[in-house]
Amino acid sequence: MAQIVIKNVKKQFGDxxxxxxxxxxxxxxxxxxxxxxxxCGKTTTLRMIAGLELPTSxxxxxxxxxxxxxxxxxxxxxxVFQMFALYPHMNVRKNISYPLVSQGMPRAKVREKVAEVxxxxxxxxxxxxxxxGLSGGDRQRVALGRAIVREPKAFMMDEPLGALDAEFRExxxxxxxxxxxxxxxxxxxxxxDQLEAMQMGDKIVVMNNAVVEQFGTPQEIYDKPAxxxxxxxxxxxxxxxxxFHGKVGSGSADVAMHQNTFAIPQTREPFEGDMxxxxxxEHITLxxxxxxxxxxxxxxxxxxxxxxxxxxxxxxAKARISAKHPAKTGDTVGLQFNPNTIxxxxxxxxxxxxxxxxxxxxxx
Amino acid sequence: MxxxxxxxxxxxxxxxxxxxxxxxxxxxxxxxxxxxxxxAGKTTTLRLISGLExxxxxxxxxxxxxxxxxxPAQRDVAMVFQQYSLYPHLTVRDNLAFPLRSPILKTPEDVxxxxxxxxxxxxxxxxxxxNKATELSGGEMQRVSIGRALVRxxxxxxxxxxxxxLDAKLRADLRVELKRIHADxxxxxxxxxxDQVEAMTMxxxxxxxxxxxLVQYGTPREVYEDPASIYxxxxxxxxxxxxxxxxxxxxxxxxxxxxLRPENIQQGDGxxxxxxxxxxxxxxxxxxxxxxxxxxxxLTDPHQDYADNTTIKISPRDPLYFDATxxxxx
Numbered sequence: 001m002a003q004i005v006i007k008n009v010k011k012q013f014g015d016x017x018x019x020x021x022x023x024x025x026x027x028x029x030x031x032x033x034x035x036x037x038x039x040c041g042k043t044t045t046l047r048m049i050a051g052l053e054l055p056t057s058x059x060x061x062x063x064x065x066x067x068x069x070x071x072x073x074x075x076x077x078x079x080v081f082q083m084f085a086l087y088p089h090m091n092v093r094k095n096i097s098y099p100l101v102s103q104g105m106p107r108a109k110v111r112e113k114v115a116e117v118x119x120x121x122x123x124x125x126x127x128x129x130x131x132x133g134l135s136g137g138d139r140q141r142v143a144l145g146r147a148i149v150r151e152p153k154a155f156m157m158d159e160p161l162g163a164l165d166a167e168f169r170e171x172x173x174x175x176x177x178x179x180x181x182x183x184x185x186x187x188x189x190x191x192x193d194q195l196e197a198m199q200m201g202d203k204i205v206v207m208n209n210a211v212v213e214q215f216g217t218p219q220e221i222y223d224k225p226a227x228x229x230x231x232x233x234x235x236x237x238x239x240x241x242x243x244f245h246g247k248v249g250s251g252s253a254d255v256a257m258h259q260n261t262f263a264i265p266q267t268r269e270p271f272e273g274d275m276x277x278x279x280x281x282e283h284i285t286l287x288x289x290x291x292x293x294x295x296x297x298x299x300x301x302x303x304x305x306x307x308x309x310x311x312x313x314x315x316x317a318k319a320r321i322s323a324k325h326p327a328k329t330g331d332t333v334g335l336q337f338n339p340n341t342i343x344x345x346x347x348x349x350x351x352x353x354x355x356x357x358x359x360x361x362x363x364x
Numbered sequence: 365m366x367x368x369x370x371x372x373x374x375x376x377x378x379x380x381x382x383x384x385x386x387x388x389x390x391x392x393x394x395x396x397x398x399x400x401x402x403x404a405g406k407t408t409t410l411r412l413i414s415g416l417e418x419x420x421x422x423x424x425x426x427x428x429x430x431x432x433x434x435x436p437a438q439r440d441v442a443m444v445f446q447q448y449s450l451y452p453h454l455t456v457r458d459n460l461a462f463p464l465r466s467p468i469l470k471t472p473e474d475v476x477x478x479x480x481x482x483x484x485x486x487x488x489x490x491x492x493x494x495n496k497a498t499e500l501s502g503g504e505m506q507r508v509s510i511g512r513a514l515v516r517x518x519x520x521x522x523x524x525x526x527x528x529x530l531d532a533k534l535r536a537d538l539r540v541e542l543k544r545i546h547a548d549x550x551x552x553x554x555x556x557x558x559d560q561v562e563a564m565t566m567x568x569x570x571x572x573x574x575x576x577x578l579v580q581y582g583t584p585r586e587v588y589e590d591p592a593s594i595y596x597x598x599x600x601x602x603x604x605x606x607x608x609x610x611x612x613x614x615x616x617x618x619x620x621x622x623x624l625r626p627e628n629i630q631q632g633d634g635x636x637x638x639x640x641x642x643x644x645x646x647x648x649x650x651x652x653x654x655x656x657x658x659x660x661x662x663l664t665d666p667h668q669d670y671a672d673n674t675t676i677k678i679s680p681r682d683p684l685y686f687d688a689t690x691x692x693x694x
Contacts (some may be wrong), residue, residue: 054501127454132587167558178641181641193532195645207570222646222647230662280646282647300566301564302565303564303584303588303600304627309434323585
């Protein structure tokens, strides 16, 4: 198994820059997510690691060896596409054996390997079935089996669960993660689904417009977003941005916004201009006597919690509060924010201002 | 708008009983969501009301009138499908005006212009009115196709998973928008989905379908807090409710199976469970536990860190009880 280091990797297709100077490290055994909207460069990054595309510049190290210009066959990486890609005329056993047979492995050894993989995936009873009649889940397990059986140094997966309906997707995501925990193989996984990334990943790289916006553990990225893009892309509902014009010094522990003063994590840089006050929905509480007022414009019941949409002086915001708390459309309420969780952003650039909260995470 | 009642409605396709003996009342001004997995009979029920399918038995009344023999047009219902189907050669304005220009409705042009404008504003697409339908994004196209239903003033709006082809952000926006439209227009809506969030957040009433049968009908809160069976309890709530043998926990039990929503598992006291894995989702952390061979999912504080394979003690809070066949007993 393997560590993968991406160093200043760049990819251009003619005039179009697909990936701009990206660097990050995937540790041995990690389940690593490349997350972003379509067209952000995440699939191109994955394909460069696998060798399906060659970087325009930069280096890629697999276990310390520079491999960026090598063909895929010399990289010992298995690529799992949309998992339905199986050989339709072969049965399950032949599908899984195929990579080994084509390497010229002796038949007895192949049988042994396939049996082992089938056991890991729990598909021993369908080995002699044609792939045509299999359920969606079994087809995916077979496709995975074909990747696992080679024992590659790392797995690359490109939105493998993208085509499934929500309920089944959640189930397969759990199964995939459990499989990873059993095998401990380094896995790089591309998705545009933030929940999938948070749920399965040890680490996440968030990409946008060919640039790596942030890199870290799911909780770190959620709590300490480096940019407004990340704050907006992660979380459902996403982070609220209350707009205001104001100023903070270096070392301020509060900020004035719309005639009120709010406590914030101590700032580490001064700023003056158009800002966004970033607060997650679960860190807003409704309180009758708080001076910062808002009108309730919608409520959405979710069982234990409810989402309340509010009209404030800084724009629309959503709060996640207990379903037991009364909230009626049309009512005016006061808002309080959990001060330790606030991130201020420079609205122009979208960059988070440095503070006590995020100083360990932000770089540059 | 009108009240719609279904009395013992059934429909079979060959040997498959798609809808079995459904009775329910969609009150005037209600937003009713039919919830169930693929094949539960949701879409068939909708098509029976619209007149696109014929009843095998039972009756349907719209505004007090039996519509069993009426054509879809005579029933005066407006339908929105999952796949938006706009006229590609027409502008957004003409797409929206199309139903009003139907020979049955005979709407004067100045009334049409005014209605189209109002609906476009409600759906926040007035600046797109002169675009060709093909020049819109997916979300805009679906809004136009919803708008094409809304320009009419039918007895009831019937919507078949109208948001399922949209991305998550847009879906969340349109959920709020649909709810607002419902409140503003006082419209009667029957909405079909397999998405529990849509059902919970928009509905005034949820009807849960299982194999063609209506197994529970009530407000979202009633269905969530007081489910009639394991099947219903498992349809709402994410992560899903944990169903376990009651005997795993000490004490007297009112049923063989215990149902515990993830948030109703107390940590600190009780019996030992092993932590298999924690998932940090930002606003919450999910713990996957093993309790004597049974998998349990529970929630914990986002910043609580537990190492895998350590143990914690858990006990039930506000448990639901079910009998051996899954029916609710307490």
